Amino acid sequence: MESGLDTKKREVPGQATLSVDNIGGIDDAEVSFRQGINVLSGRNATNRTSLLQAIMAALGSDQVSLKADADEGTATLEFGDDTYRRYLQRRNGTITTDGDPYLEDPELADLFAFLLESNEARRAVARGDDLRELIMRPVDTNAIQAEIEEYEQRKQRIDDQLDELDDLEQRLPDLEAKRTTVTDEIETLQADLEEAQAELEETNVDVEERREEQSELETKLEELRSTRSELERTRDRIETERESIEALETEREEVQEQLESLSTGDETEISRLEAEIDALQDEKADLSEEISQLQSTIQFNEQLLDEPDSVLANTEANGGDGPVTDQLLEDGETVTCWTCGSSVARDQIETTVDQLRSVRQERLEERSELSSELDERRETLSNINENRTEYQQTQRRLDSIDDEIDRRNDRVDELTTDREALTDEIDELETEIDELETEDYSGVLDQHKEVNQLEFELERKERKRDEIEDEIASIEDRLRERGDLEARREDATDELTDLRTRIDQIEADAVEAFNEHMENLLETLEYDNLDRIWIDRTSREVREGRRKVSRSSFDLKIVRSTADGAAYEDTIDHLSESEREVTGLVFALAGYLVHDVYETVPFMLLDSLEAIDSERIATVVEYFESYVPYLVVALLDEDAQAIEGDHDVITNI
Structure with a gap:
């Protein structure tokens, strides 16, 4: 309770x-x-x-x-x-x-x-x-309502997390299919690579006298493979950065729209509301004081009617013989007024007390109306302040997004420069390799290129498979949270129902x-x-x-x-x-x-x-x-x- x-x-x-x-x-x-x-x-x-x-x-x-x-x-x-x-x-x-x-x-x-x-x-x-x-x-209904809102927000956060898990779970079949496809491609590449390596071994001619040229060629081929691999990674990084920039620009549009929908409030309106709140608080305090005084007066007069001896001065203690008290005990139709000392009809005092009660009730109603007005002004001011705070937070988020977009654009420019340099380097290596090729050795060189290309493709596919498996493992870890989230959601729902x-x-x-x-x-x-x-x-x-x-x-x-x-x-x-x-x-x-x-x-x-x-x-x-x-x-x-x-x-x- x-x-x-x-x-x-x-x-x-x-x-x-x-x-x-x-x-x-x-x-x-x-x-x-x-x-x-x-x-x-x-x-x-x-x-x-x-x-x-x-x-x-x-x-x-x-x-x-x-x-x-x-x-x-x-x-x-x-x-x-x-x-x-x-x-x-x-x-x-x-x-x-x-x-x-x-x-x-x-x-x-x-x-x-x-x-x-x-x-x-x-x-x-x-x-x-x-x-x-x-x-x-x-009953503190305001506290109950605040608790309801807190549990509603908690339940909404859990629902969002469960929705996210549902989305992740729906991605699993597609990811598993991709993993299967990539695994099959890896197996095919591994078989092709083994076959190419075997052919290279079988057709390798005796070029002992040109071992120096062969050694230089193999070095260039290794460099070519490594450079191509680096070029592919650079392209992947450029694509990743561009996807991030696109997502950030979408978020920026949403944040900009949110910012435009918010109002920071007018300083004059805020000052006016604060002044009205102060005035209403003072007026309510005055009413509360008046109500308290009325209640004291009502209680005093009620006690005077029920027990006159409890409120009249002890006349015997001041040398009197107590005729007023005696009269009160003998005659219940009159009461000695505590303000002037004269005898007043009991029903007259009762009427006055009823009037005081009516006035007190009116003041209570006035105070209730003031409380409603005060709550309304406070709610308006609170909404303005909340909007201002949200506006400032949204503006900071917008600035942060702009900074992030600029940083990623700079990164794309750097990676593009690296990609162009790598492309030039590959062209140079291929030219050097062509110059090292001879008619007797051209078949071996082609096989070397094929083996290098297969090794590069195999490495890229294995990296892609690992990324897919990491994503699947991450999703499966997240899905293990479902039971705990559903239990927490049920608790929040039960608590909301109770509240x-x-x-x-x-x-x-x-x-x-x-x-x-x-x-x-x-x-x-x-x-x-x-x-x-x-x-x-x-x-x-x-x-x-x-x-x-x-x-x-x-x-x-x-x-x-x-x-x-x-x-x-x-x-x-x-x-x-x-x-x-x-x-x-x-x-x-x-x-x-x-x-x-x-x-x-x-x-x-x-x-x-x-x-x-x-x-x-x-x-x-x-x-x-x-x-x-x-x-x-x-x-x-x-x-x-x-x-x-x-x-x-x-x-x-």
């Missing part, structure tokens, strides 16, 4: 102990948990949410707050033989963290394990957010998990006239930079039935608050399971379940227990009493 969460599965101890100082509304506390269900039972404003935040802090989350009157806080989790400690400090109005938490990257846990009221997975369903984007957010289906498989698993658990829970929870809730996975065309790609979409479907049993499709807006909360929790559970979060963080935290009735809360909690090693749930006393079975209940925090 591609995500930022720790990928190493850890052993889960049977018990955990948490020590807390100055987190949320907690001065100091120590609480122990055991595997299974752990219920935090109590009224509102009894620091249950603060304790959940302390667990999150020790596990690695940054979505925590310090006590309002404290500048430092700690959360320490003793888990088996290991201890994980997190330090929080307030600096310039923001909270910084340090220490050694359980997780290096809490992204998956924040999304799918820490299910407080503000949890994004829970809220995504109610707000109608992009469920597919949220499920796939921990291309990985994203699709995660999406399919998430939809299947949600639909299965939603069906199971709805059957048990027995909501009136709510027949089915499921995710329908469809595909649609979207633009990514300059390209259009196919992307999956998760559409939430709801079917109800009338009193007379007629089914009809409904929308998320018409779900009751209880139904929406259950749907959001099941969606979070699907993410928890499909990303195997339970393997790396054994805790799931549940809070703000008041919209669901007690019996259904008990059903949901008991259902979730089957999939989570440590399930910690914050409940009101009356809801906690509905939880059956063996479980821990924590009331004093």
